[in-house]
Amino acid sequence: MLRWVVPAARPHHSPRELIEVVISPALRASGWLYGPGTTHHVSDEGGAAWVTVVTRVDAAADVREDLDDLLMSPPTVETTDHVLLSPGTDRYRGALQEVTHVGLDVLAARGTIPLPEYEAFANPSGAAELLVPFLSEMSPTYRRACPNYEGTERFWLAFFGRAPDAELPRPGHWLWNLAG
Numbered sequence: 001m002l003r004w005v006v007p008a009a010r011p012h013h014s015p016r017e018l019i020e021v022v023i024s025p026a027l028r029a030s031g032w033l034y035g036p037g038t039t040h041h042v043s044d045e046g047g048a049a050w051v052t053v054v055t056r057v058d059a060a061a062d063v064r065e066d067l068d069d070l071l072m073s074p075p076t077v078e079t080t081d082h083v084l085l086s087p088g089t090d091r092y093r094g095a096l097q098e099v100t101h102v103g104l105d106v107l108a109a110r111g112t113i114p115l116p117e118y119e120a121f122a123n124p125s126g127a128a129e130l131l132v133p134f135l136s137e138m139s140p141t142y143r144r145a146c147p148n149y150e151g152t153e154r155f156w157l158a159f160f161g162r163a164p165d166a167e168l169p170r171p172g173h174w175l176w177n178l179a180g
Helices: 015-029 056-069 089-109 117-122 123-139 140-145 151-162 173-179
Strands: 002-007 041-043 049-054
Touching: 002 041, 002 056, 041 173, 049 056, 056 173, 089 123, 089 140, 089 151, 089 173, 117 123, 123 140, 123 151, 140 151
Parallel strands: none
Antiparallel strands: 002 049, 041 049
């Protein structure tokens, strides 16, 4: 696991602007981020944007080199996250990546999520009713993930699903973390 903490002061943007203007295009340009064995997520952490990449140990040096150049800094954390990489967390990592891409789409479209996060998780079925038309309009990633009933059901079960560990957030949290 590699994490870059990019201060919002560089290049004089808020964390949201930093994600939208600098990080999102850089990640989209990095084709290896979409390859097998690599998952990433981005979050607005108040004074900084966090870029977290989970990849195979044998790919870590290449990932680090590429993102060091794109983000103009070395990672602040380089570790093995045994919880995130434990057996049985493949679906969780995939859901994090998918929701991250949906959030980046909403951010790029400058959309405003139609309800606060706490309301969404308090009433998932009501939230999905509000979020489906919103995400269908704002996110090409969401439209690709939900071409039919089965895809839509899989997406929302993962979105609201519990994390494999109490210290990890539900995948849907990343929508608000990025675009909320």
